[in-house]
Amino acid sequence: MKTEPSVFGFEDLLKCPHKTTHWEGVRNYQARNFMRDEFKKNDLCLIYHSNTDEPAILGVAKVVKEAYSDDTALEPKNRYYDERASKGRNPWVRVDIQALYRLKRPLNREVLRAHPILCKMGVLEKGSRLSIQPVKPVEFETVLEIAGVAKV
């Protein structure tokens, strides 16, 4: 799961009550489909900072609530407002996630590129813009193994 630290970073997640937040504002159908169809309760996700001086994977979170209506799309004042969405016909969903671990050693793109397994990750692909994208089990395990984790 990508996020821009200037908007909502991993540190912001840690400050939330129960280190839990609604992952809202996804307005891309492909990314939405992943949340809607693939995210199951207790699944783990990697948190990645994009559009920043130091893009990196730096945390792990858990799905605590599966996809449900992202009502920010219905609020005209909200930055994620979508005028075409309406109550009862809202295409957008959010999930709730809870921070679990901080990576002891955040993995930046240079580190990912240099690794024989992690160099294949979607986030490194040219033109990769998907804010929600699948991670292979072996990739996930490798990230935890070489980064090390600390409970938050």
Added chain:
DNA sequence: GCCAACGTTGGC
């Protein structure tokens, strides 16, 4: 700030 890549929009 630049710019390539991509998704979306809308005229035809």
Added chain:
DNA sequence: GCCAACGTTGGC
């Protein structure tokens, strides 16, 4: 359905 124009993403 095609495709040009446009807006956004995001690394660098």
